Amino acid sequence: MRVDNTEDAREAQQVLQLLQTLVAFDTTSARSNLDCLHWIADHAQCFNPRVRFTYSADGSKANLLLSFGPDVAAGVVLSAHTDTVPVDGQPWSAPPFEARQRGARVYGRGTSDMKGFIAACLAALPHWHREGLARPIHLALSYDEEIGCVGVPRLLDDFSAHVPPPALVWVGEPTGMRIATTHKGVCVFRTEFFGRDAHSSLPQLGHSAIADAVRFAHFLLALGVEAAERTTRVPGLLPPYTTLNIGRIEGGAALNMVARRCVLEWEFRAIPEDDMSALRQRIDDFLAVHATARVGGDDTGAPPAGAVAHDATVVVPPLRPDAAQRGLELLRRVVGDKPEIAVPFGTEAGHFQLRGWPTVVCGPGAIEQAHQPDEWIEVAQLAECVRALRRLPAFLASPG
Numbered sequence: 001m002r003v004d005n006t007e008d009a010r011e012a013q014q015v016l017q018l019l020q021t022l023v024a025f026d027t028t029s030a031r032s033n034l035d036c037l038h039w040i041a042d043h044a045q046c047f048n049p050r051v052r053f054t055y056s057a058d059g060s061k062a063n064l065l066l067s068f069g070p071d072v073a074a075g076v077v078l079s080a081h082t083d084t085v086p087v088d089g090q091p092w093s094a095p096p097f098e099a100r101q102r103g104a105r106v107y108g109r110g111t112s113d114m115k116g117f118i119a120a121c122l123a124a125l126p127h128w129h130r131e132g133l134a135r136p137i138h139l140a141l142s143y144d145e146e147i148g149c150v151g152v153p154r155l156l157d158d159f160s161a162h163v164p165p166p167a168l169v170w171v172g173e174p175t176g177m178r179i180a181t182t183h184k185g186v187c188v189f190r191t192e193f194f195g196r197d198a199h200s201s202l203p204q205l206g207h208s209a210i211a212d213a214v215r216f217a218h219f220l221l222a223l224g225v226e227a228a229e230r231t232t233r234v235p236g237l238l239p240p241y242t243t244l245n246i247g248r249i250e251g252g253a254a255l256n257m258v259a260r261r262c263v264l265e266w267e268f269r270a271i272p273e274d275d276m277s278a279l280r281q282r283i284d285d286f287l288a289v290h291a292t293a294r295v296g297g298d299d300t301g302a303p304p305a306g307a308v309a310h311d312a313t314v315v316v317p318p319l320r321p322d323a324a325q326r327g328l329e330l331l332r333r334v335v336g337d338k339p340e341i342a343v344p345f346g347t348e349a350g351h352f353q354l355r356g357w358p359t360v361v362c363g364p365g366a367i368e369q370a371h372q373p374d375e376w377i378e379v380a381q382l383a384e385c386v387r388a389l390r391r392l393p394a395f396l397a398s399p400g
Contacts, residue, residue: 008383011390015123015382016101022115023099023108029083029146036082037064037141043122044139047129054158056151061143063155065163068125069133069396073164076392077138077357079152079171079348080118081145084110090373105376112365112377117172120364120382124389131393138166145348148188148314152348156355168330169352174365174377175343177335177384181328181360182234182342184242184269185276185318185350189310191216191264191287193251194295196305198258206258207305210251212290213262219286220244220266223279232271234321237342242270242279269346272318280312317350319359327358333395335362335388343367 025036041051041064049066056062064082069075087096087109094100099108106116121139128137140159144150173180193213198206224244232240244266251262270276287294292306303309321342328340345367353359364381 011123011127011386012379012383015119015386016106016379018122019106019108019111019116019119019382020099022119023110024097026097027082027084027110028086029144030086032060033082033143034060034062037062040064040118040122040141041066044125047125049139052158052162054151054154056143056154061151063143063151063158064139064141065155065159066139066141067136067163068128068139069136071164072135074167075136075138075164076396077140077166077169077352078117078121078389079140079142079169079352080114080121081142081151081348082115082118083144083146084113084115085146085371087373092373094374096373096375101379104379106379106382107374107376109375111369111375112174113367113370113375114173114363114365116174116365116377116382117363117385120385120389121172123386124392127390128393133393134397135167137392137396138163142348148186149316149346149348149351152351156351160355165355166357168327169349169357169359170327170331171347171349171352171359171361172363172385173343173345173347173361174363174367174370175341175361176366177362177364177381177388178338178341179328179331179335179360179362180343181319181324181340182237182272182321183319183344183346183349183361184237184271186267186269186314186316186346187276187280187312188267188314189265190313191266191311192295192309193262193264193291194303194305194307194309195258195260195262197260200256200258203258208258209262210259212306212308213249213251213264215290216286217246217249217264220246220283223268223282227274230274232273234272234342237271238344240271242268242274244268267314270318272320276318284310316346316348317354319347319349319353319361323353324358324360327360330358330395331360331362334391
């Protein structure tokens, strides 16, 4: 990587060292992220942040909010998740939690998704401190994004209660440092059908949960066909329609038994133009007609034949392009005037946007590398991100 001056060279070395340290923390979603967060908080102490932790219900994980500069409104939130996906069963060519540079790339779990962005933020801290901040920069680090943005609602509730609202939220997911203003929303469901046991030679004496589940699956597939006939007006969003996927079916005890239970785990990914709540209502209406009873997830008694338990296990709001436009104009001043894009993956951006805060997605790395064995990020992408983050103090000092 070519550098232009001593400060660039120093920051290039620093961001690589920071990334090596962050990758060394195994923050797979099944594990705690507390050691990583405490290291980040300790590292930032000399820059006088205001520090807020919000914990998961069992206390094993946390969100971390570090606020730099004055405690006023109209600052910038830099949002990232600390958790990573598992490495189990993947053919890594080297230990996944040891970041290593090979030529123009740095390899390791989380380098692209998304500890590279966190490292770039930490590398920019000395510059922010020297320049001074007219308005605050908030580094918001959440837990369990990879399993459904689980931690960020707690972070947002705490932020809204104790911190003045920002002018911009910058989510650093990997986009090759292009600005994304659109992504789909995600809803994940677990739908369990209950029947009654019988010998398969006398099916009239039982009630097949599998038959009920298949009927429901056909309904979902028909919804998917209907959605595919509508196209989005947002360029670059692929596929350009709401999708439904049935990812797992499990049920029945034996071939010669009428099945007592059957479970579907499925999802839809909705374009911003489609009303997620209206789609969920159509599904609820179908189940209301075809099920004899709705069973709550905590019931311990045996449900009656024909009953169904239906729960949304993950809800990630979409990022809407119309609401993101003000954030787009603000971020262009920092990262450059690049054409906006849409991304196929979900992020925490929709949660921030629902609070009424202009939100965009832009970060170093490529989503194609995320979740892969030998995940990597280009050194040049890290350098570009650090340069953009160094421009924030000037932007925050400008009128408006």
